[in-house]
Amino acid sequence: MTAFVTLAGVYNTPVLSSVLGGERRRDQDLMTTSRALDQFLSSVEKRAFKIAQLGLRNDDDALDAVQDAMMKLVQSYAARPVEEWRPLFYRILANRIRDMQRRRTVRGRIMAWLPVRDSEDDEEFDAIAQAPSPDAGPAKRLELDEAIGVLETAVAELPPRQQQAFLLRNFEGLDVSETASAMGCSEGSVKTHYFRALESLRSRLGEVF
Amino acid sequence: MTDPTDFEKRTREVLDESAGRLDGHTRSRLTQARHAALAQLERPARHWWRAFVPAGAAAAVAVLAVVMWSSPADRPLASPVDDIDLLADAPDFVNDGEDLEFYEWAAGEVET
Numbered sequence: 001m002t003a004f005v006t007l008a009g010v011y012n013t014p015v016l017s018s019v020l021g022g023e024r025r026r027d028q029d030l031m032t033t034s035r036a037l038d039q040f041l042s043s044v045e046k047r048a049f050k051i052a053q054l055g056l057r058n059d060d061d062a063l064d065a066v067q068d069a070m071m072k073l074v075q076s077y078a079a080r081p082v083e084e085w086r087p088l089f090y091r092i093l094a095n096r097i098r099d100m101q102r103r104r105t106v107r108g109r110i111m112a113w114l115p116v117r118d119s120e121d122d123e124e125f126d127a128i129a130q131a132p133s134p135d136a137g138p139a140k141r142l143e144l145d146e147a148i149g150v151l152e153t154a155v156a157e158l159p160p161r162q163q164q165a166f167l168l169r170n171f172e173g174l175d176v177s178e179t180a181s182a183m184g185c186s187e188g189s190v191k192t193h194y195f196r197a198l199e200s201l202r203s204r205l206g207e208v209f
Numbered sequence: 210m211t212d213p214t215d216f217e218k219r220t221r222e223v224l225d226e227s228a229g230r231l232d233g234h235t236r237s238r239l240t241q242a243r244h245a246a247l248a249q250l251e252r253p254a255r256h257w258w259r260a261f262v263p264a265g266a267a268a269a270v271a272v273l274a275v276v277m278w279s280s281p282a283d284r285p286l287a288s289p290v291d292d293i294d295l296l297a298d299a300p301d302f303v304n305d306g307e308d309l310e311f312y313e314w315a316a317g318e319v320e321t
Contacts, residue, residue: 034250038243045239046228059235067242074246148227151220170217171224202216209219 033078040085041070044172048093051167054156055097056104065100069093090172090182094164101160147209154204158197161185165193166201 045066052062069092077088155163161183168179169190179194180187213221231239 030250034247037250038247041243041246042240045243046231046236047224049231049235049239050224050228063235063238063242066239067245070242070246071249074249078250147223148230151223152227155224167224170213170221198217201220205220206216209216209223 036082037074037078037085040082040089041073044086044089045070047172048089051090051171052093052097054152054167055160055163056100057156061100065093065096068096086172087174087178087181090168090174090178091184094168094182094184098160150205151201151209154201158200161189162193162197162200165190166197169194 048066048069049062052065053059056062056065069089072092073085073089077085080088155166158166164183165179168174168182169176174182176187176190179190183190183193
């Protein structure tokens with residue numbers, strides 16, 4: 001009984017109760033942040049994947065890019081205000097896509113000098129082979145109808161900056177300032193890239209759309 | 210911002226449709242990626258110095274072992290015979306008659 005009273009006394013000390021209270025608060029904050037991040041990531045993941053897929057024209061690379069962006073956002077920016085997450089996430093994703101495109105270009109140049117190409121992974125990018133095809137598999141067959149195929153092919157062939165501006169502005173719905181932040185450029189550049197992308201797509205798809 | 214044109218609306222609808230049609234495998238991998246990212250929050254923050262803790266502990270144990278092994282307390286005490294041998298081996302112990310006379314005198318003083 002004495003021991004209990006003594007222990008109770010220790011637990012009731014202001015220092016210990018404030019430490020325990022602080023830990024509880026931290027746990028609650030962590031849970032709130034985790035829930036908010038889960039909600040945010042699940043709201044953007046499909047569109048993020050489509051953006052990465054159109055930029056990289058490869059599903060596995062696109063998934064890797066999205067996963068890397070998710071990891072980096074949680075690791076480095078979870079404490080930032082919620083409204084900053086979207087431009088930050090797309091900035092990370094855009095950087096990741098650009099890195100992968102560059103690596104692929106370098107690899108393509110190196111492989112062009114070699115006489116034999118024996119690995120599927122090391123093949124130079126082939127736009128026709130990678131374009132959405134109804135024969136790619138049952139899931140793909142269902143996934144793609146004519147409009148999607150035509151639009152995605154046209155978007156995929158846009159220059160990278162125009163493609164980014166178009167997808168972030170039109171598809172993801174970021175405003176000019178958020179798009180500029182995500183692309184790491186000025187708002188004026190975003191407007192120019194977006195306008196050119198629209199013109200290019202309109203001239204290609206005008207009859208279809 | 211100006212209102213989106215019909216063309217912009219149409220392209221957005223088509224892209225939304227495409228995103229909505231992702232196959233189960235891709236959706237599942239996206240969910241796994243999200244969970245993997247969120248799992249980082251639950252892990253305690255790692256400090257850089259913690260990586261050196263095992264190596265530091267091993268080094269400390271090794272140093273302690275060396276110190277204990279070479280400690281004088283563990284060594285057997287030198288016997289008086291060893292001391293005599295050492296003195297006898299010293300090249301300048303008996304180097305001239307002057308010192309020998311001194312030691313004889315000193316020994317006589319002790320006996321008396």
